[in-house]
Amino acid sequence: MRAFAELCEALGLETSEARQSAYLKDFLSHSSSLDAAHALALLAGTWKLKPSLPPRAVKLLAERTFEPELFELSYKFSGDLAETLALMWPGDGVSGDNAPGLSAVIQSWQQTDKSEQINLLASLLDEMPRAGRPMLLRLLRGTKLPVLPPVFIWQALSEHSNQSAEAISQVWRQHPHPPVSLMRWLNGEAEQPITTGSVPKVHGVAWQPLEAEDIGRLDLARYAYKGQPRGMRCIVLRAENTEFHDLEGNLIKPPGKVELPNSLASGAYEGILCCRNKNRLLPAKEIERALGSNTQQCRWSFVPLGLSGSSPEALGYVTAVGLGADAIEAFWRSADTEAITLVPLDREAGLPCYLLKRPSQQVRAQVMHAEFAKGLTRPGPVLLSFGVPSDAAGGSLLPIGKALLSERPEAWRIVARVFKEHTLARFGPLRELEQLPETQMVFQLSFSDGHAAPRRKAGIELSDLQLEEFLPDADPDNLTVLKRRLGL
Secondary structure, three states: OOHHHHHHHHHOOOOHHHHHHHHHHHHHHHHHHHHHHHHHHHHHOOOOOOOOHHHHHHHHHHHHHHOOHHHHHHHHHHOHHHHHHHHHOOOOOOOHHHHHOOOHHHHHHHHHHHHHHHHHHHHHHHHHOHHHHHHHHHHHHHHOOOOOOOHHHHHHHHHHHHHHHHHHHHHHHHHOOHHHHHHHHOOOOOOOOOOOOOOOOOOEEEEEEHHHHHHHOOOOHHEEEEEEEOOOEEEEOHHHHHHHHOOOOOEEEOOOOOOOOOOOEEEEEEEEEEEEOOOOOOOOOHHHHHHOOOOOOOOOEEEEEEOOOOOOHOOOOOEOOOOOOHHHHHHHHOOOEEEEEEOOOHHHHHHEEEEOOOOOOEEEEEEEEEOOOOOOOOOOOEEEEEEEEOOOOOEEEEEEEEEEEOOOHHHHHHHHHHHHHEEEEEEEEEEEOOOOOOOOOOOEEEEEEEEEEEOOOOEEEEEEEEEEEEOOOOOOOOOHHHHHHHHO
């Protein structure tokens, strides 16, 4: 906890991104994976400790511990109730490795009943060294901490672990926070977490990627095919009890009853865990969040894609004869279909299994904001925010999402030059671009899915935005065209 307090203090006082990165990497090198994961989630603002400590509890503990008049005088001088309590608390606390760490404090707090919060707070203050007590109160009160942009964190993690910033960003975005699985991978304690961009492989059977134009080269009479719904790839062990496991073998527990096909006998099935919320099938990363909740709004189901010793027909596959461009296009017209799988009718023939993924959709969008990991002087990753005009007449730009620009030095130089000359405003590391004809920067972006999102300014949400190409002489698509393309 003291190390986290010192890191936050250094980050708050230091303006140099290079020195901020050095402080963060030093903290990571001396912290456990669990402490590092909680620290990064707090600094990125992607996670908050709940429940927070109410001000009334701080006041009650102060009244119980100190002379009221003395505390009131100190409070008037400090101006902050929690800070006054932390600075006045008697004793020097526990020194060295015996002091409670960040994750230990968080776990103790989350496991404590509300009626015992004051007693736990007193115990933590007794154990905490003086230098860590103000941060302890800030953490429990939910006070705002120094905020680091994700792109800055990804670059620091890349330099700390020698893994690519792009791979780190995929795990960061697609796995729950605090990012414990990410830190365990970077610290060599676990395998790399699976992301939606990886080729699935289960029980030694690999799904080989297949392009639509290559289907004609296959002997379709020897194959069967089936549409794969949107969802989370997993394994079902069907015996006396039914268990669900992710591809790493970890047990997962859907919060509701999962509908299974009646034809499933005992065995180990590879397939898709689906979660339907109202009329929409959730993508994998949203299912991961739903697994940790108690929501009753979702309907859960499992669609099997493979079983050792089972015939394709038993799992709903049909012969691939006649699987042409029209049939494939019919699959893509359904927003719920994520891919098409092809399996050999004769499992003993040694033929591979194929996975034909839905082609990514495209949009031309204009740069609105940027977060430079290494500033404007040295090339490095940049997290760009994109928008599209509200209508064909070129109305105001409405944000549609963010994408990472990395390993493209030419595009980086153009973006850096424009922001250096035309930054309209700065919000910490975030720069807002002045929108002028000469500052218009358009990129071709790809995305896997788009759906209505009434709470967002544009009214839509795009999943897995990726940069494809810089288009210096192009105009962005407008929102009307994009919604029509999505069928909204």
